[in-house]
Amino acid sequence: MATAGKAVVAQQQTNLPFAYRQYSAAELKEALRKMYLIRRFEEGAEDAYMRGLIHGTMHLSIGQEASAVGICMPLSEDDQITSTHRGHGHCIAKGADVKRMFAEFFGKTTGYCKGRGGSMHIADVAKGNLGANGIVAGGIPIAVGAALSAKKLRTGKVVVSFFGDGANNEGAFHEALNMASIWSLPVVFVCENNGYGMSTSIERSTAVRSVADRAAAYGMPGVVVDGNNFSAVAEASQAALARARRGEGPTLIESKTYRYRGHSKSDRNRYRTKEEIEDWMTNRDPIALFEAELVELGIIDQAGIEAVREAVRKEIVEGIEFAKESPMPDMADRERYVYTEAA
Amino acid sequence: MATAGKAVVAQQQTNLPFAYRQYSAAELKEALRKMYLIRRFEEGAEDAYMRGLIHGTMHLSIGQEASAVGICMPLSEDDQITSTHRGHGHCIAKGADVKRMFAEFFGKTTGYCKGRGGSMHIADVAKGNLGANGIVAGGIPIAVGAALSAKKLRTGKVVVSFFGDGANNEGAFHEALNMASIWSLPVVFVCENNGYGMSTSIERSTAVRSVADRAAAYGMPGVVVDGNNFSAVAEASQAALARARRGEGPTLIESKTYRYRGHSKSDRNRYRTKEEIEDWMTNRDPIALFEAELVELGIIDQAGIEAVREAVRKEIVEGIEFAKESPMPDMADRERYVYTEAA
Amino acid sequence: MDASVRELSYAQAIQEAMALAMEADERVFLMGEDIGVYGGAFQVTGDLVERFGPDRVMDTPISELGGAGIAVGAAMTGLLPIFEFQFSDFATLAMEQIVNQAAKMRYMLGGEVSVPVVMRFPAGSGTGAAAQHSQSLEAWLGHVPGLKVIQPATPYDAKGMLLAAIADPDPVMIFEHKLLYKMKGPVPEGHYTVPIGKAEVRREGRDLTIVATSIMVHKALEAAAALQGEGIDVEVVDLRTVRPMDKATIIASVKKTSRLLCVYEAVKTLGIGAEVSAMVAESEAFDYLDAPIGRLGGAETPIPYNPELEKATVPQVPDILAAARDLVKGRS
């Protein structure tokens, strides 16, 4: 997405939330489209999984779309991200093609990882997504390493490291944030706090109230943001990016959000109440909230929304079709990609 | 050492520093003796090393004696500690016999580890020292585990985990402090900040000014104390122990101190100035400071000091003699102690 | 159902062992990620938290290194922790505590402490969870003196070996193949132990010894049944313990059959089969060998996501058949 669009909305109204001052109507509609695309993609993947077309496991980020899209909104295509086991949203937000994502989930050679990685390793290196990661907090040091490259090679890139609240108790989090800070690296740490690491609530796992409170231990700003509010997320991201680009070092953003689905496909949902889930779904849905704002501000109307939904529906259908029809890996290629082939 | 001695000094003067209100003259003299014992022990070990009687490497804590003795002062014999590669002082402060320490350094069967461990693994389990550790921060989770035992088995023990400033950037530090806090375990974390992790100053390694600043990230009190001031250290230790015994959980004490010698036997001392070392040795020596206070308060006189020094000298000579004359391990015992022998 | 032939799944057998030990001894407790109300990623702890409470079925934060270290410290000071890694792959984060601390503590301290910790490692491929959730790393720990390393292959052994592990004064590492969790088999009620360090001859035969580990024991037995029809009489030895290895049982079997095939899921190079083969090749059984020592291990690649590729990455029954025929037929 563009770093700074023409702020058409802002020309009329200056008291508006950040996103409406910062982005053009087209950009905002594109953001809505991406949020829908993420949700429908995951619903499609879930459906395919239920029907046995996709195997393994998967972690859905339904309910967290504003966080992924908001954070990526101010990123340039050159900027990079590292993602997590719950990484479909990040991947789409960073510009991936759902065709190749579905193809990956179907284990096909046309997938982003040629069928070797699956959901937990979905990546789109060309668009700057260095990959989801099956290891909680595993991507955090890698993001810092990418930021070290950006600094040393003077590419101007900023790297965003996504991780969950559960990850903040891993040693890798601690070590990586400390080093990013002492070396003033251009990296933004984004903790998507959905309240639970699998079944363990943040209250039971973490000795501080807010993950952002830990930023002080690394001498960096810690920012808490409503992760279901697209504009708020984008604003925090923009500020952290700007700081990183000025060479002032990292920021820790805590994006408070919620996942609607179970942790993965094996979750009996015993650790939280139906009421809690209902409440988030009914009153704080990130897409509904964003859509309502867009309508209220006259940026989109019902027909426009329908058009977005329809376009997304079509993209999903085509994506699944593409995946189904793509070829399976050749068994003769079993040993490929382990080492770099001689040029 | 006794948890609370009869506070004879305090009977006269109530504005005195903690130690003089809290401990009897005999206890205070014993503390001085231990500080001397640590210093002379390490000088003796250094000398033996230079003369080829001890091999391997060693890490001397000369200059840090008030920290070890002050922290252990309010501990009961049942309380436990975990220690570090720079662990001679902790071992002596917790009550070890220098005979068996020297014997260990000489690789003899009479040593605390029967010659298997050496300086880096010196321990005295009977006195509650669960061992030095060759892995920076390696002992921290172990201390938390011991505290878990204390809590579950209701032994009333408190566990002190010693570590250096360098250790505070290890993931193990982060994970262990978080868990100790969420489970309110009876453990005291003591960071002996001597300004350097090997050659790397705390400023170059750590994104906060004070290690104690990180306590907030674990929801526990963080206390900075002058590690060369015996009374100040003992006071902080006492408060943290009391908190732990009340079931309120851990404390992080940062004891600011300095090591006079190089990091280990291979140090060229290129990362700090002669002036800095001189300054600490001349103006902030923990033994000199403590001794001066004791004299000023009339707790000890020159003859008394000489008597302490002489007793320590003798103990060291005897310790080295004991070590020299002790037997080497039997080669037939090579495979012992790997697994627990059937009873 | 008759109690003596009662069938339990492998996961249930493990759960029962833990429950029995916790009932019998207050010092036994469980630590791990999501082992409480979630019941464990593979439902091995199941409802134990309801029976024993959250103090004895302790959910940890996602902190493998610290968690393992806490278990080590607790074991050194009077408790008997059973620590679950959610996937054995995550033990890569805790190798320091396992290898530098748990394994060596007693030795470094000249015998002054023991470290009676049990660690459980759900391992192996076959679940479509790709490269970071499917490894078999038992060979690493098998290389480490001070540890005991076991790989029970049946529900019966899972329960009995876990009870032996809990009673053991030293650190015991249990590798549990995830695909075995649902496998059922007879499991007696009550307390019994299966000794650590003893292999088990699962099937007697004269023509070829197959030493297999974990899930491969079942594949080997399947292959052996098929080979019987071809006139090849296979002896299947279930290794059960990686460290200390039961050399005597393997050597005796090879002396009888004169042929050896090792089958294991882990990456072939430097996997368990390397040690079994080398142990035989340096032993008195060498003189009895009538054929090269065969090895079937995993491919020299990470575990792929695609299910077909995934299957092709670890030995399957047809691979065993082919390897066995090769060893037996190629020779007199």
Place this chain on the structure above:
Amino acid sequence: MDASVRELSYAQAIQEAMALAMEADERVFLMGEDIGVYGGAFQVTGDLVERFGPDRVMDTPISELGGAGIAVGAAMTGLLPIFEFQFSDFATLAMEQIVNQAAKMRYMLGGEVSVPVVMRFPAGSGTGAAAQHSQSLEAWLGHVPGLKVIQPATPYDAKGMLLAAIADPDPVMIFEHKLLYKMKGPVPEGHYTVPIGKAEVRREGRDLTIVATSIMVHKALEAAAALQGEGIDVEVVDLRTVRPMDKATIIASVKKTSRLLCVYEAVKTLGIGAEVSAMVAESEAFDYLDAPIGRLGGAETPIPYNPELEKATVPQVPDILAAARDLVKGRS
């Protein structure tokens, strides 16, 4: 001194390789603990920080997992990091990043990235540093597809293989025995490479092949010289690369000599010798064997502090002599 026969220590050879690579390519840089002004715990980086500055000779905090991960991330995005573990034992803290990330990243991402990181592991016993500072863990990494693992035994190879490692697009792990650092040997000036994956016959012989690794190559050569006097003609193969192993050279040697002894310092069980032995026992060379395959590895204990015990824990020249005589004399 003639430049062509110039002698350098092993540590100097490594330092020279790093300096050459840093001069030739801006993307090459060093990361590690105390590698800057301290010069490294073993003085391998020495004064490089003065030549290249602290941005290219980066002291890290004591954070092995994070540091290794940063090196991996940097390697994925255009840099060529050389990461030093202060002692290989501390790599136990970083196995996650080495094994789950560096080794598998290219594969998991279907070939879309490479991870050209080099990691250096000072390893081995003999310095009196006891159990947590003396391990030899190369077998662990040799078990991991996606990594290349080397163990140069001479200053010449140290420089040439390190330069090959830096040029290699994939992660290369270098195990350097600490007792070799001061050993001197001829090292040409300027750039040259020694290929990864090729063993080297250090001494030709007819009666027995000794495959040795790292410091054991020198002990094996010493033993071979002594055995010559007894009429035993030993061929010494320096393995040099653990993964991928040079099977062809070993098999050819065993076919020639008909006897094999593997000598390595790591714990015997599941060490490199297990793989070398098993690889030969399953190969065509099996038919050429006139004796069991001998193995000499480290004792099944942690490394002790006491110097006499320490020596007794790893193979020494007399052990090699005895094992060699046994293999040769006991047979026709």
